[in-house]
Amino acid sequence: MPDARVIPIGSESDGKTRRRRKAAAPPAAGGRNRAGAAGSGRRGGSGAAAAAEVPEEYEEAVPVHAPLPGAEPAPVAWDERVASWLTFLRRRVTGEYPVDEFGFDPELTDRVLLQPMRQLYSRWFRVETRGLENVPDEGGALIVANHSGTVALDSVMTAIALLDHHPARRPLRMLGADLVFQTPFIGELARKSGSTLACAPDAERLLRKGELVGVWPEGFKGVGKPFSERYKLQRFGRGGFVSAAIHSGTPIIPCAIVGAEETYPIIGNAKTLARILGLPYFPITPMFPWLGPLGMVPLPSKWIIAFGEPIRTDDFPAGAGDDPMLVFNVTDQVRETIQQTLYKLLVQRRSVFL
Amino acid sequence: MARVVMVTGVSRYLGGRMARVLTEDPEVDRVVGVDVVPPRQDIGGAEFVRADIRNPIISKVINAAEVDTVVHMGVIATPLQAGGRMSMKEINVIGTMQLLAACQKAPSVTKLVVKSSTSIYGAGPRDPAMFTEDMEPKHTPRYGWAKDSVEVEGYVRGFARRRPDVLVTTLRFANFLGPKVDTPMSAYFELPVIPVLLGHDARLQFIHEDDGLAALLQATTRDVPGIFNISGDGIILLSQAVRRCGRPTIALPRPMAPIVGTFVRQLGLADFSPEQVRFLEYGRGVDTTRMRSVFKFEPQHTTSETFDAFVAAHRLNRVLTPERVEAVEKQLLSLLTGRSTANA
Numbered sequence: 001m002p003d004a005r006v007i008p009i010g011s012e013s014d015g016k017t018r019r020r021r022k023a024a025a026p027p028a029a030g031g032r033n034r035a036g037a038a039g040s041g042r043r044g045g046s047g048a049a050a051a052a053e054v055p056e057e058y059e060e061a062v063p064v065h066a067p068l069p070g071a072e073p074a075p076v077a078w079d080e081r082v083a084s085w086l087t088f089l090r091r092r093v094t095g096e097y098p099v100d101e102f103g104f105d106p107e108l109t110d111r112v113l114l115q116p117m118r119q120l121y122s123r124w125f126r127v128e129t130r131g132l133e134n135v136p137d138e139g140g141a142l143i144v145a146n147h148s149g150t151v152a153l154d155s156v157m158t159a160i161a162l163l164d165h166h167p168a169r170r171p172l173r174m175l176g177a178d179l180v181f182q183t184p185f186i187g188e189l190a191r192k193s194g195s196t197l198a199c200a201p202d203a204e205r206l207l208r209k210g211e212l213v214g215v216w217p218e219g220f221k222g223v224g225k226p227f228s229e230r231y232k233l234q235r236f237g238r239g240g241f242v243s244a245a246i247h248s249g250t251p252i253i254p255c256a257i258v259g260a261e262e263t264y265p266i267i268g269n270a271k272t273l274a275r276i277l278g279l280p281y282f283p284i285t286p287m288f289p290w291l292g293p294l295g296m297v298p299l300p301s302k303w304i305i306a307f308g309e310p311i312r313t314d315d316f317p318a319g320a321g322d323d324p325m326l327v328f329n330v331t332d333q334v335r336e337t338i339q340q341t342l343y344k345l346l347v348q349r350r351s352v353f354l
Numbered sequence: 355m356a357r358v359v360m361v362t363g364v365s366r367y368l369g370g371r372m373a374r375v376l377t378e379d380p381e382v383d384r385v386v387g388v389d390v391v392p393p394r395q396d397i398g399g400a401e402f403v404r405a406d407i408r409n410p411i412i413s414k415v416i417n418a419a420e421v422d423t424v425v426h427m428g429v430i431a432t433p434l435q436a437g438g439r440m441s442m443k444e445i446n447v448i449g450t451m452q453l454l455a456a457c458q459k460a461p462s463v464t465k466l467v468v469k470s471s472t473s474i475y476g477a478g479p480r481d482p483a484m485f486t487e488d489m490e491p492k493h494t495p496r497y498g499w500a501k502d503s504v505e506v507e508g509y510v511r512g513f514a515r516r517r518p519d520v521l522v523t524t525l526r527f528a529n530f531l532g533p534k535v536d537t538p539m540s541a542y543f544e545l546p547v548i549p550v551l552l553g554h555d556a557r558l559q560f561i562h563e564d565d566g567l568a569a570l571l572q573a574t575t576r577d578v579p580g581i582f583n584i585s586g587d588g589i590i591l592l593s594q595a596v597r598r599c600g601r602p603t604i605a606l607p608r609p610m611a612p613i614v615g616t617f618v619r620q621l622g623l624a625d626f627s628p629e630q631v632r633f634l635e636y637g638r639g640v641d642t643t644r645m646r647s648v649f650k651f652e653p654q655h656t657t658s659e660t661f662d663a664f665v666a667a668h669r670l671n672r673v674l675t676p677e678r679v680e681a682v683e684k685q686l687l688s689l690l691t692g693r694s695t696a697n698a
Contacts, residue, residue, distance in 0.1 A: 086687050089683070095593070095594040101484055101557075103555070183553075184553025187554070188555045197479075
């Protein structure tokens with residue numbers, strides 16, 4: 001049984017991972033990813049077809065872009081873009097678009113649901129990604145991240161980082177709480193954007209299919225924690241995500257997200273109101289609910305999403321997924337890695353907003 | 355090997371077709387069809403016995419014909435056909451009890467095939483995306499046909515315990531659909547305006563009637579005991595299905611659904627039971643790995659193809675056909691790009 005080994009994301013192992021990825025992408029891409037805030041500010045898609053229209057710097061680094069299943073190839077000219085949108089609309093009207101067994105609608109997600117979020121990603125939060133080369137180009141992997149920020153914007157931003165900025169354009173399949181799927185509209189949109197219920201059968205099924213799965217084990221305890229607790233990881237689930245990864249033999253990629261905590265600082269929790277509305281918490285921030293809809297605008301904090309070195313699970317002995325001691329150990333290792341990385345990134349961060 | 359097959363529910367569409375197909379099978383010597391009403395369609399060379407499986411007379415039929423294989427297709431999903439929910443429950447639950455009691459006493463019976471349904475998995479927000487045969491329902495069905503199916507499977511399990519020498523194959527079918535079969539889902543999609551639930555988009559799976567029949571035939575003629583999910587590949591979203599019908603929808607807030615459901619039911623348009631409403635709210639998916647690996651069955655139609663076959667056969671989509679929409683798309687495109695070049 002391996003001991004818990006804590007490697008802060010992006011530390012000594014950098015050289016090693018960079019070498020490993022050399023075959024897949026030229027080092028220029030990796031190097032630029034790790035470049036400071038200055039270089040990445042203007043990165044990110046703009047306009048209607050940002051999904052297909054990859055920023056120039058990636059164009060040269062990664063010549064081949066796998067299009068989404070069912071998506072149209074990258075439109076170049078204006079009229080081609082119109083044609084591609086018309087085709088999209090026609091398929092919407094006639095119901096002839098592909099949906100996978102979990103209800104994931106890649107076309108709708110890419111063209112419609114993520115569109116406003118992309119503006120938030122590149123202009124508002126100016127998200128900087130690190131260690132994208134730790135996420136494999138193909139095959140299943142489980143991304144485990146810290147959860148924060150009152151509304152789960154961090155999961156959407158991670159999904160955009162992987163879809164738009166990973167060379168293999170990987171869609172992230174997120175695991176959500178059952179409350180999400182009970183709620184009208186939210187549950188529907190969650191399924192269409194690739195989420196499914198956080199339960200062992202679904203997680204393992206996705207991982208075995210070779211999908212990239214995202215999980216935020218802190219759940220509502222993470223998103224709804226008071227501002228004073230920021231960047232302190234809460235209870236980290238029951239280790240179910242570790243068992244799922246071990247059962248399917250897929251690597252676990254710890255991921256640290258800095259910046260989401262400051263989007264909506266929770267200074268109070270209206271517990272009675274939350275109980276009446278059936279919510280896990282009802283946030284009170286310096287702006288919400290005092291300023292009404294204006295209070296729902298997130299603060300423009302500067303974000304860093306750092307992907308760590310994968311933790312392999314395929315070399316564990318058979319039955320390891322059912323060994324609670326080992327599962328707890330690995331859970332702890334993942335948790336510590338994320339916590340240490342968070343502290344490290346916070347020290348490096350110059351300011352919350354710049 | 356002398357094979358005498360008894361088919362229950364023979365007067366309904368699938369039962370009748372099953373009986374007809376079985377008579378054409380060279381391995382089957384004799385087919386006895388049982389139902390409470392005489393069949394309206396041709397059941398081929400099958401003998402029809404008018405018997406109610408709800409009373410012990412069924413035992414005499416089994417013994418007299420020395421039935422060795424019983425195909426139980428008498429579980430009804432449509433209360434409108436059965437003459438109300440009460441009589442539907444009687445036929446489904448009491449009928450199954452009587453039938454299994456008779457089988458238990460009959461030494462000639464060596465095989466039982468049960469047409470069950472994936473509705474036994476229930477439907478709800480805590481469901482896994484795809485149910486395998488070993489999974490327990492997260493939301494146990496409490497009404498209607500789904501509840502009946504749960505009870506029927508319970509009695510079948512009890513029977514299998516008491517008669518371990520009998521091979522029992524239970525096929526859990528996804529919703530049947532196709533050119534001819536009449537199910538709660540087909541009635542629903544044939545409504546002039548389709549009510550859907552606001553803020554929900556269920557995942558649906560269908561099995562083509564021909565595939566379902568082939569699976570039942572395979573279970574009858576080959577020995578593969580066990581429980582199997584049977585469904586076409588893939589899923590279709592309710593919104594997608596409705597668009598392929600080219601019908602307008604009316605989005606109902608969840609609390610209003612039972613009221614509208616009762617209204618639709620009283621008009622006799624479709625069966626819109628609470629269970630059905632819940633299914634349309636959350637949908638359901640089942641895993642069919644075991645169907646392929648153990649039962650060795652390959653459906654000819656995917657869920658999507660099944661739905662298209664249903665739409666085509668019923669000519670549901672007369673206005674927004676894919677061809678017309680594509681023509682509009684081309685017109686719009688030439689209009690828009692034509693103007694853009696003119697401006698440039």
